[in-house]
Amino acid sequence: MFNVQPLAWYAVYTRAKCEKKVADLFTRKKVEHYYPVKHLVGARRIVEAPLFPSYVFVRIPESRSWVVRETDNVVNFVHWLEQPAIIPDHEIALIRHFLRDYEDVSVERFPIPTDRERVHASGGKIIQLSGDHVKVELNSLGCMLVAKVSSREISAITGSKAVNGPHY
The missing domain is CATH 3.30.70.940 (NusG, N-terminal domain)
Structure with a gap:
């Protein structure tokens, strides 16, 4: 077999x-x-x-x-x-999602962790939401995706529910 x-x-x-x-x-x-x-x-x-x-x-x-x-x-x-x-499949899906839904997407590297720091395998976690930009980790590549979003696309997340639209 x-x-x-x-x-x-x-x-x-x-x-x-x-x-x-x-x-x-x-x-x-x-x-x-x-x-x-x-x-x-x-x-x-x-x-x-x-x-x-x-x-x-x-x-x-x-x-x-x-x-x-x-x-x-x-x-x-x-x-x-x-x-x-x-x-991971979900990181490829996240890249596809960002490129499909946002016009201004870029990649930023983050520092290589020291021995004491651990890289989480989950990835896809929103790490910064400020003004009109959102940053999402891609741990497997040691970088993050940065997208410019309009304020009407940003939704408040309370508990496990999203208010006014999609969330990650």
């Missing part, structure tokens, strides 16, 4: 400005992937730019990592805290 390995999301580091090429190669190889892009308004047109420069996310069983490594313009799997960065 076959030993079926679970699928997991991994971050893959690409050569500079090769994210789209790598994503296209993954499509041809039938490797499930996600290449998050943000839309920037230029003087004459809207331009797509990678949300995570030099990163593409792949969803594979560990045994198929060789398919990813043998892809042109792939440098290696991204490591975080000396381990391959395995991205």
